[in-house]
Amino acid sequence: MVWGVVLAYFCLSGRIIAYLHPAFHVYTAISAGVLLLLAVVLLLTVGGESAVSKGVSLWKQVFASLILVGPLLAATGISPSEFGAAAVENRGLVEHISDLPAFTVPTEPALPTADGSIGPETPIDAASYLKRTETGKIKAETVDLLYAAAEPTMREDFENKDVELIGQFLPMRSGNPTGDRFNLVRMFVMCCAADARPVAVAVQTGDGATFPDMTWVKISGRATFPIESGRRSALIVADSIQEIDAPPETFIY
């Protein structure tokens, strides 16, 4: 019964969005319904010797009940529904696209036709797939910029363009000799938060912005892709950094 109620609470309150990939939400919702139904059926049909208690001593039942219910309720109360900076850093930041789960090697567009002209289906107007803000800045995700760092054609869409993106503030502990950079992090999820990988893009500020770790911020700035330590990386040269509320969907998929 308790498990059914807790699962139903996560589904109905929308908290489940911060825990599971959307593909799993329906299974959890069904499980909540089934568990509640089972609880009702057992309450109506139990009689005489309890099937659950048969052959098990009382203290073992109490102990098992505590393990089943205690940690679940405590975690539900304690969990902030997002990771702190320590857990994110322990997982290791994904700063290059090849480190991203489910990464596939980008495919270059078709080659020019025999006479050297570009084929009719080859060029795709970037405006057709790049979303823009009202002020004309490209709305980007951290993952987009990591892909752009690795793939020349995609890089052309972003390089030296004004972009706007959101993420969580995380101080840069290394590779920041002048102290004017930080990481902008989004959690990339395959199944659930436990397998989430933090995808990070470096942000350079003029005055060294400081926020509490993992604060949600919106960055406006110019996307650059310098080669540093022998690898091309994404770096946002920020014009403005603004603290914001957490978005409804904190994960990227």
Added chain:
Amino acid sequence: MEGAWFTFRIEDFSYAFLSVLLEGVPFILLGTLLSGVIDQFLPARWMTRLLPRNPFLAVCVSGLMGLIFPMCECGIVPVIRRLIAKGLPVSCGVTYMLAAPIVNPLVIVSTMAAFRGQAALEMTFLRLGLAFFVAVIVGLAVHNLPIAAVMKRRVMESMALSPETSGGSSRPFGQRLVAALQTGVRDFLDVMVYFVCGVAVASVFSTAINQEMILPLALNNWLAVGSMMLLAGLLALCSTSDAFIAATFVAFPGVAKLAFLVFGPMMDLKLIFIYSSIFTKRFVLGLAVGLFVLIGLLCVRLAVLGL
């Protein structure tokens, strides 16, 4: 490497802990409800009539049963418990338990997708082939063990006490359905106690320990294979998604990723606790060590393939 190797925060732990519970409960519930149905509706000895009489062939067929009856590692224990009660040989049950979380259609698709661009076909074929081979080897070893060395006495007694074990029930359908639900709930609660403990331990690792510590181990095949199996055991990932995580360990050789993909669904922290609900402690310990050594040796030998 920057920062401390261990930084525990109860908030991070609670978050990871809850997310695995929310993800795992549906699969355990499915497995335990299925176990209740098997208990009440599957005729006794049906499984033994289905499998070849030759023990070797029976174990081999059990290793492939996941292709038709796919189960994830969380929900499979209550199912094999009921199948064994219905006459499935323990060796076949253990083989099915180890193989089915890997040798199944979902894992084929997810492994192919995760390793796209990284020898996906070879990795998928090797993952399934190695899992089948290891499961069959373990199944044949279990065939030569007395059942008391494998199953807990309490579990064997409960199987012997079950009136349905010796034959089909003549009770009305409604009563059998309620009994199936009661059995399913009992199994669910049994398994969940162990699952909660296993997830708690795995969540400490996945949030508190700096995972960059293992990167230097990637330079040597033996160390890489061993450390990746250890990591799989500690992370306790689901077999349908672990390939996506394994594929990101680009610094590690392919054989180490293969070891991660084969060892993890067969033995991890939560599974140690779940297996302990029906198997003896000695068997679980032996199984853990045996799988670690066998898969490790096979994967290191497979390095000749140039993965």
